[in-house]
Amino acid sequence: MIGRRLKTIVLAGGPGINMRPLSDGIPKVLLKVAGKSIIDYPLSSLKETGITDITVVISDKMVEEYIESKWGRSLDISIVYQEKKGIEEAIKVGIEASNVRENVMIVYGDVITSTNAYSVVLDAYLSTNVDGVVLTVPLGQYETYGIILWENGLLKKIVEKPVTPQESSMAVGGVFILPVDIRDHFERGHTITEALNIMARERKIISAFWSGIWIDVGFPWDILEANRLILRQIRESRISSRATIENTAVIKGPIVVEDNAYIDHYAVIKGPAYIGPNTFIGMGSFIREFTSVEEGAVIGAHAEARRCSLQPESSIGSSAFIGDTVVGYKASIGPNVVTLNVLPSGVKISRVTPIRVRGKSIAKLGGIIGTEAKVGAGSILYPGAVIRAYSWIPPLSIIEREEL
Amino acid sequence: MCGIIGICSLKDAVSTPPALIIRRGLEKLEYRGYDSVGIASIHDNKIIIRKGKGKIREVNAHKRLDGVPGLVVIGHTRWATHGRPSDENAHPHIDCKGEIAVVHNGIIQNYYQLKQYLEERGHRFRSETDTEVIPHLIEEGLKRSRCFFEAFREAVRKLKGSYALGVITVFEPDKIFFARKDSPLIVGLGNGYNFIASDIPAFLDYTRKIVVVHDHEIGYISPHEVYFEDINGRSISISNRIRLIDWTPEMAAKAGYPHFMLKEIHEQPIALANTLRGLGVEVEKAAEILLNAERVFLAAAGTSYHACLVADYLMSTVASKPTIPFISSEYKKYRNCVTERDVLLAVSQSGETIDTLMAVRNFKNRGATIISLSNVIESAIPRESDLTIYTRAGPEIGVAATKTFTTQVLSLAAITVNLAFLNGSIDRMERKELLDQLSYAPKIAEKSIMVTEGIIREFSRELSNKNNAYYLGRGIGVPVAMEGALKLKEIAYIHAEAYPAGESKHGPIALVEQGFPVLFIIMDDNNYTHILGNIEEMSARDALTIGIVPEGDKEASEKLTMVIKVPRSPWITSPITYTPPLQLLAYYVCIERGYDPDKPRNLAKTVTVE
Structure with a gap:
């Protein structure tokens, strides 16, 4: 008698349209949050819970290469491509490829949460006699999610992206254990919501609840929130012995500094913050809380960054100020660029304004700088400004907020 | 709810004595009940029983549960629903001759009819429990059949209600028979020993290989064998139902x-x-x-x-x-x-x-x-x-x-x-x-939780940085406010005080400054207009005002910084509508602050010292 492990399908395909312009030229799941790619979060959690038989459904060759090199040795991962669009297609392809016969665990590749969130799903499944489990996460801004209603502890129905009166604040959390015949429902043309609703009627499907950190990284500003959630978990500093920190630099609070990072004289870094490998933190610069400087990124002299995500190989020119901003892969911000990150009153940006206090907004958003975009020296970015990928903004431009 | 566990072991298959394994397993099941406890084993072809009323630790101290000899042992921890907790009502229960012992979790609905039937046939009952009909029923069946398993199967078929059963008998001294309907039961597979239990943590220190027993399945375990059959008596292969557990024992419960x-x-x-x-x-x-x-x-x-x-x-x-x-x-x-x-x-x-x-x-x-x-x-x-x-x-x-x-x-x-x-x-x-x-209280509570939990999870972030809070209500909202404040103190360690809202002017308001959180319990009753005035007072001092309001409310919501809407409900059930959001608020603030809500410092569940 040999222990049978739950087969798991990780959904990491799809074009990530909502993530543009950050996802132009780079698959969404490879964007970085505090030193790890988005896809690393579910994979490392699955590994921690002891699940190793994993099929990742993708649609981009870059993802395959990345997973092979990073996870190929520690996990039994098979990669399969989805040809057609849609989550139903992805699950179908995954089930076929993994040759699973009974129940299958399905995991969204773009959800960042704790390992324990996966454990509660497994616990609920293994310790009760049910046909399926759906991870359920209560959300204040649930408008963009499938919403779960339950009755007597059992899943009653799922409502797709509700807009009208609130019946429930329980969102579908992107981790499921389901009978494999969900595939048959897809064959009949049902959507995932329809299939889950049919199953909820016919089978015993329960919710597992998660109350800790959780974010579905779908929109550019979700990267900032994910960054915040991960960085605040850093309890103690970890500084690589191969990093160089000049003796007049000041480092305060929990901070991670990776190999070959260079922190120049008079730089001040206030944690929690992440300074990736091969980064350069210029003289007299000021890196403030909840900032991630990912691999190979450069911060110019006297620049200031607060609550920012600098994607790999991006750069910020001297004396620039950026706040609450995501700088895309290989994007560059010229010297003296300023982002205005306080929202004027009345502006609503969904999923990034958790609490709206009348007359003033607590949450802030600076700019979103697309892949390989260049912002000329001295430009000013209004809150919520979005710079298209590969674009070039001439010096001294004023960029107002642009609809995505 | 009760917890059951059993082990069948070969000699020296485990280094710990089986009775000790069972007692430790019962401690892991204590969350399922803890008013009485008992153990039975087979030793020298006799059934040995030790049981009594009280917590596992107490009964073990008096009756030395750990010292029960034998390699086939069952145990039970009880949460009385029918029949008071007493030494007699504690499980395991036995038949007239003491040759069959049973532990049971669940409720036998037709026990009264069965008991009458059995008493007419001369069976003597020792306890007030529903469970005791089971050993007698098997005993009765054995008059007709020489096969114990057959008699067990017949007995189970006569039961109505819910059950997870563990049965030992001198007739088959190396086996534990089990059956399940509507109550949880798990089989654990070891090397030279096997387990049954209500929940996985009970035996997780000894094996991580498990099979979940399904409703209407019956069977038995022995040290080297596990047998399952379905309701029609057909044997079932379980080789593809074995699961390996890779998680910490505490979480399963x-x-x-x-x-x-x-x-x-x-x-x-x-x-x-x-x-x-x-x-x-x-x-x-x-x-x-x-x-x-x-x-x-x-x-x-x-x-x-x-x-x-x-x-x-x-x-x-x-x-x-x-x-x-x-x-x-x-x-x-x-x-x-x-x-x-x-x-x-x-x-x-x-x-x-x-x-x-x-x-x-x-x-x-x-x-x-x-x-x-x-x-x-x-x-x-x-x-x-x-x-x-x-x-x-x-x-x-x-x-x-x-x-x-x-x-x-x-x-x-x-x-x-x-x-x-x-x-x-x-x-x-x-x-x-x-x-x-x-x-309608159950429905109302369900809806109140479902609707408010998301927004409360978000608000908890703002509240988690505060050192103080006021909870204000009027009328029946006052005790609700007091309960909310107590929860916040208990698990989130934020100092919170509750007052009748009208009282806030008589002192407490002196402490209110910018960002001071004040939580209002706002009900659609004859206090509504008065509480609006109290919100104004607090807003005027730049307090962070949070209000729990009935759905559809406009006037109060406009004055508040944060609004939590609960479903409209009849006045008499309003404490049941308004309390769950307050419990959730304390819970999420606790999580946000990084504490463990289940183990608040300095507090015990039951206070037994003056």
């Missing part, structure tokens, strides 16, 4: 929740439904006693005291019967004025709260009649009471009381409605209407 507290908050609809079903003639009897009482005192501590304050409000307003609620430890205040015409209604979840017990004894000595409300059958306070009403919230593991509060409120409201009818405050129609409203 929470079955899909990160913490017991969250689980228990979410269990409130079920706990309320069970409590409603369990409210019987005792409620009417209690109302009659209260009707004839000269004065009614209400005694409790902590959360239960807040339930008493709700009861006080309801009794005054609905039944025109003002009461005297007090905190149990202050019982001495009344020691000279209590008479035999008075009634004390004592509320204690555990039934063991020492302060409340002292109050009960004191009032009893003065001749007062004692009614108690408890969640633990035949615990100390119920034993010393003239009448007891039980909430049926099930065991509560989280130290912060959640589901026991709302079930207490529901029970007390039911008593009040009956009293109001008896003393003519309401007529038959009104009584029916109010009882109907109470019957």
